[in-house]
Amino acid sequence: MFLQSLRKPDWVSFPSKYKGVIKINVIAEVFPDLMRGLGVTVSVLIASAFFGYLMAFIAGLCRLSNNIVLRKFTGFYIEVFRGTSLIVQLFWLYYAVPMLFGIELGSNWWIGVIAIALNYGAYMSEIVRGSILAVAKGQTEAATALNMSSFQRMRLIILPQAVRMMLPEFGNYLIQMLKATSLVYLIGLNDIFYYGNILRSNDLSMAPTVYLLVLLFYFILALPLIFLVRKAESISKKGVAS
């Protein structure tokens, strides 16, 4: 049987006979190793955020288009990517898509970025759409009365107000994207989590110390983002209501 050839992974029902403590003296050893993954984690985050926001705007605007084909197609993309899990999407792009269609999506780094960007872009496109719809109808009418074109209305009047509404939610998703980057070690990227796992598999007794530090790494990375969300919230409160 095919299934029998799968070996039971070692972490299933982790035996409690292993005891370990957090070792202060190991921290100095672990820290530099984890640092080696920082670049990948941060670069994947920045690129996924950039393309994720871009995707959110493209899909959000397409959802509001007059073209029904475009609207339906974008709706399909959004439902597929929101309705399935990021891990599975990652593996699809990594294994299935190249094998099925012969499409090489680029390096592992790019595949990770594309998966996270498409997944979070789908979620965030709903924020873009909702915020644009939430701008008062009177704003469009006033812009029409000034004879602006539909493109000018969107660019000068609607989007600037809608973006202010999007900012806090965009910030929250940025923090979620940071957390999502820890999945890219599954497709062979050497991020913080990857180095953490390597350290653990070399010496199991280091596991508590390693994962404590991994937690701290992610938390410290998230801190400026949390600060950014606060800032975004205060910006979005200013100057929206007339």
Add this chain to the structure above:
Amino acid sequence: MTEPIVEFKDIHKSFGDVKVLKGIDLNIKPAEKIAVIGPSGSGKTTIIRMLMTLEVPTSGDIIVDGVNLWKMEKNGKMVKANEKHLREVRGDIGMVFQHFNLFPHMTILENCMTAPIHVKKEDKEEARERSIQMLEKVGLGDKLDNYPNQLSGGQKQRVAMARALVMRPKIMLFDEVTSALDPELVGEVLEVIRDIAKEGEMAMVLVTHEMDFALDVADKVLFLDEGVIAEEGTASEVIEHSKNERLQSFLHRFRS
């Protein structure tokens, strides 16, 4: 006889099954000041929204400066106007809304100068100068860098007028521009409209419940009732000497 700048020809308008306008014929001459009065729901707002291209008539024609507003010729047939056609025609028309509709993310000055720069492709400095002059004219020269939410209702409405005026429309539409204001702020806004009206060259359509103001400013008054123009004439004919019973009972509610 001067040619009318706007003609309504047998305009009908329904929202779903509800017939709101049942045949409106109306001429507006250049520089003419027309006040529209009538009970709530009689279709006053709908009339000027159709002229501003915010609402499509169900049937009939609106001609602006000789051009059909809602229809255009295509392969020898008249078809529903597209956005490009509407943009060409509505440049002559400006509107002030009951609820101001200022752009909250822009300063007062930016509210005024954005359209001249982007729509009329005016030089930035020139648009700025003209906007400042216009804002000074409506008494807001000291608020240029304020945001709309820092202004009173009366001030907001004066900004809205300046914003429409810098576009130099040939026709200005006012939809009950004082009815969202506290009573003590109504005077300052009417004062500005009076000044604009006296300058003369622009045609104006004013939907209003201020009868004294209509008597003062309007060349012509229309009484709109149940979807038709029930009474039409000079301000004094309609407001002071009409025999129309429904008009009298309507007016009665404003005299106390």
